[in-house]
Amino acid sequence: MDEILVLAEHRQGELRDITFEMLFAANTLGKENDLATAALLLGHETSGLSGKLKGACDRVLVMEDPELAHYNADQYLMALETAIKDRKPLLTLIGHTAIGMDLAPAMAARLSLPLVTDCVDLSLEEGRLGVLRQIYGGKINAQLAMKPSDHYLISLRTGAFDAEVEQGKSGDVETIPAPAWTNLRGRQFLGYVEAELEDVDIAAADILVSIGRGIGKPENIPLAQEFADAIGATLSCSRPVADEEWLPKSRQVGTSGKTVRPKVYIALGISGAYQHQAGMKNADTIIAVNKDPMAPIFAIAHYGIVDDLAQVLPVLTEHFAKK
Amino acid sequence: MNIVVCVKQVPEVTDAELEINKEGAEILKEDLEFDINEWDNYAVEEAVRIKEAHHGKVTVVTLGDEDCADVLRTALAMGADEAIRIDEQGFEFSDAAGIAQGLYRAVRDVPFDLLLTGAQGSDDGWAQVGLTLAELLGIPYASLVVGVEIGEGTITVHRELESNTQEKVDMPLPAALTIQTGINNPRYVSIMGIQKVRRIEIKETDSEELGLSEAEIGSQGSRVDSQKLSLPPVGEGADILTGSLDEICEKTAQIIRDKGGVM
Ligand SMILES: Cc1cc2nc3c(=O)[nH]c(=O)nc-3n(C[C@H](O)[C@H](O)[C@H](O)COP(=O)(O)OP(=O)(O)OC[C@H]3O[C@@H](n4cnc5c(N)ncnc54)[C@H](O)[C@@H]3O)c2cc1C
Ligand SMILES: Nc1ncnc2c1ncn2[C@@H]1O[C@H](COP(=O)(O)O)[C@@H](O)[C@H]1O
Numbered sequence: 221m222d223e224i225l226v227l228a229e230h231r232q233g234e235l236r237d238i239t240f241e242m243l244f245a246a247n248t249l250g251k252e253n254d255l256a257t258a259a260l261l262l263g264h265e266t267s268g269l270s271g272k273l274k275g276a277c278d279r280v281l282v283m284e285d286p287e288l289a290h291y292n293a294d295q296y297l298m299a300l301e302t303a304i305k306d307r308k309p310l311l312t313l314i315g316h317t318a319i320g321m322d323l324a325p326a327m328a329a330r331l332s333l334p335l336v337t338d339c340v341d342l343s344l345e346e347g348r349l350g351v352l353r354q355i356y357g358g359k360i361n362a363q364l365a366m367k368p369s370d371h372y373l374i375s376l377r378t379g380a381f382d383a384e385v386e387q388g389k390s391g392d393v394e395t396i397p398a399p400a401w402t403n404l405r406g407r408q409f410l411g412y413v414e415a416e417l418e419d420v421d422i423a424a425a426d427i428l429v430s431i432g433r434g435i436g437k438p439e440n441i442p443l444a445q446e447f448a449d450a451i452g453a454t455l456s457c458s459r460p461v462a463d464e465e466w467l468p469k470s471r472q473v474g475t476s477g478k479t480v481r482p483k484v485y486i487a488l489g490i491s492g493a494y495q496h497q498a499g500m501k502n503a504d505t506i507i508a509v510n511k512d513p514m515a516p517i518f519a520i521a522h523y524g525i526v527d528d529l530a531q532v533l534p535v536l537t538e539h540f541a542k543k
Numbered sequence: 544m545n546i547v548v549c550v551k552q553v554p555e556v557t558d559a560e561l562e563i564n565k566e567g568a569e570i571l572k573e574d575l576e577f578d579i580n581e582w583d584n585y586a587v588e589e590a591v592r593i594k595e596a597h598h599g600k601v602t603v604v605t606l607g608d609e610d611c612a613d614v615l616r617t618a619l620a621m622g623a624d625e626a627i628r629i630d631e632q633g634f635e636f637s638d639a640a641g642i643a644q645g646l647y648r649a650v651r652d653v654p655f656d657l658l659l660t661g662a663q664g665s666d667d668g669w670a671q672v673g674l675t676l677a678e679l680l681g682i683p684y685a686s687l688v689v690g691v692e693i694g695e696g697t698i699t700v701h702r703e704l705e706s707n708t709q710e711k712v713d714m715p716l717p718a719a720l721t722i723q724t725g726i727n728n729p730r731y732v733s734i735m736g737i738q739k740v741r742r743i744e745i746k747e748t749d750s751e752e753l754g755l756s757e758a759e760i761g762s763q764g765s766r767v768d769s770q771k772l773s774l775p776p777v778g779e780g781a782d783i784l785t786g787s788l789d790e791i792c793e794k795t796a797q798i799i800r801d802k803g804g805v806m
Contacts, residue, residue, distance in 0.1 A: 231704070290710075292712070293683075293684065293685070294683070316670075317705065318686075318687055318702065318703060318704040318705055321662075321670050321686055321687060322674070322685070322686040322687070322702070324671075325639075325670070325671040325672075325673070325674035325675045325678070326674045326675070326677060326678040326684070328640070328671075328675070329640070329643070329674075329675045329678035329679055330678055334766030335639075335640070335671065335766075336767075337639075337668075337669050337670055337671055338668055338669075338670065353668075354668075354775070355666065355667050355668055355772075356554075356556045356561065356570065356665070356666060357556060357557065357665060357668075358775070359556055359561050359774075359775070360561060360563070360570060360772050360773070360774065360775070361772065361773045361774070361775050362667075362770055362771070362772050363770070363771045363772075363773070364767050364768075364769070364770050364771075365767070365768045365769045365770075365771075366766060366767060366768060367765075367766055367767070367768045369766065405681075405682065405683035405684075405714065405715075406683055406714050406715045407683045407684075407685065407712055407713070407714040408712060408713050408714065409710065409711075409712055410699070410710075410711040410712060410713060411710070411711050412704075412708060412709070412710050412711075413701060413708065413709040413710065413711055414708070415707040415708060426803060426804070427799070427803045427805070433557070451799055451803065451805045452805060453803075459724065459725070460724070462725065463724045463725035464728070465728070469707065469725075470707070472707070475705055475706075476703055476704075476705060476706070476707065477706075477707055478706070478707065479706070483802055483803050483804065484798075484799055484802050484803040486799075491557050504802065505798065505802040505803075506781075507795060507798065507799070508781060511558070512557070512558055512559075512560075513783075514560060514561070514774075515557075516775070518780055518781040518783070519775065519777065519778055519780055519781075520781075521780075521781035522781060522782065523781055523782050523783075523784060523795070523798055524780075524781035524782065524783045524784065525783070525784050525791055525795065526783060527788070527791070531788060532788065532791075532792065535788055535789060535792040536792045536795060536796065538792075539792050539793060539795075539796035540796060540805070
């Protein structure tokens, strides 16, 4: 039976959600197309992890080696190349994460495989792969039909599939040997860097007033701050605001910032790129203010105001000042 | 330190109303403004800073039509020294691997210690070209770089991971890095600044000169058979508040009171 190979992603001893999301996608596709699902676990002293994968796939392939203790592109490329050549899966899934973004393009180039990155949905019809992506910051959907191939490499967007994969399977755990480390390019993992100490914990706030690039300039931030003060909210932001150092990095919401779940999240001038959505879409109530009616943020917001935030904010603040 | 930076011109879409062409394969670009890809702006800035600290030369490369010379001029005005444009002809409908082929042929003869690209394009968001290039060149690389320290024949970088964490890795030079936003504060380029570099000659090349055949690039070389664009379904979507500004704010205030427990 043909196979879908899923690269299990883990960091500091924990499997990451994307692993189960990929298994969910693989099992769904596998069921429809009679394909088995194999999880590939690369690491060192990973015995605690394979048990968690067994129930969600048909086979767990474990490659253990001290060289694989931490993610490193050099070793991962060789290890994955070995597994792909050995198993010849129809499809290999990698997360579109800091690991997968670092690995998939070079792997595709090395093995001359067709690669589609950042996919949100997959389909297979008569061996032809169809892929859904989002482009232009989530404003356009692109449905791609791939040319026929014996093998595809896919990186899946985080959060696109359910992490609550069914645990009904009982995958065999099989050990596969690590390759001789011959084709390394000298990249070394030196260590993790902890985030700097933060002033406030935005994840603990009940209400967040969150500003994006639409705030325009730092001189406009007091407008948002006054509003936040009036309703007892904490100020947070999207990435460009932190990149510009208008607010500290600890205030950034999203995949590379923080995940928040406040009672109310008020997004001001934030377009709603998926990296941002991933950090706030589970807020109880989302209110978005954006002058672009087609901004992707409106697809996940509960309430929307299509207007210039500089017009809206003073009036809104006034409603709380006067009561 | 000689540095090559790949830069791309992209349409500005955040505030724009996008439309799709009749064939459904492309967005209409006539009414859009174009600029340097956000990530590439940070990459050029980083290259110029490294050059200022360690001497050497910065060469910027783009693959695009004649108008794309604008992004090269922007990069030159920021402090790059030389510019190469690969003409787009033949590369239409290339996938990321095809674009990388074009760039690879153009940069492999330029002596460099460091190759920088953006982490991703804001258009197609492949996040693929930089590391494809690294692999074609057979050099070590790191993606999503938010900090750089140059050593003796080596480079140490901070890579961004999820949840506000980073990792530190090092590798020998020459190496390729894909640059993440926030690594620096790109300098502002004035029209005057661009005027000043208008005499710098942009080296032009094309697929033929680079020895690429039709089968390797464009739609023939692409692994994608077809692409169908659509506007995302609105789904449930937000309840858009209407009325006068005051009425809208009144309603919003009520929602905040109800849902947030604000007095
Ligand atoms: C690996 C990686 C990790 C990332 N991690 C994160 C992350 O953790 N968090 C994050 O936020 N992003 C992250 N990003 C960046 C993300 O892709 C987007 O670029 C970013 O979220 C865009 O921020 P924005 O919405 O503020 O800006 P834009 O996308 O530029 O949107 C600005 C919005 O403001 C609106 N606007 C403009 N002026 C006004 C006005 N006067 N009134 C009202 N509305 C106005 C515009 O219509 C537009 O919708 C990451 C990207 C990558 C590649
Ligand atoms: N046509 C191009 N010309 C020059 N550089 C490009 C081009 N396309 C992509 N790149 C580079 O590759 C990076 C990643 O782009 P992508 O893989 O398309 O998301 C960009 O930030 C650029 O640095």
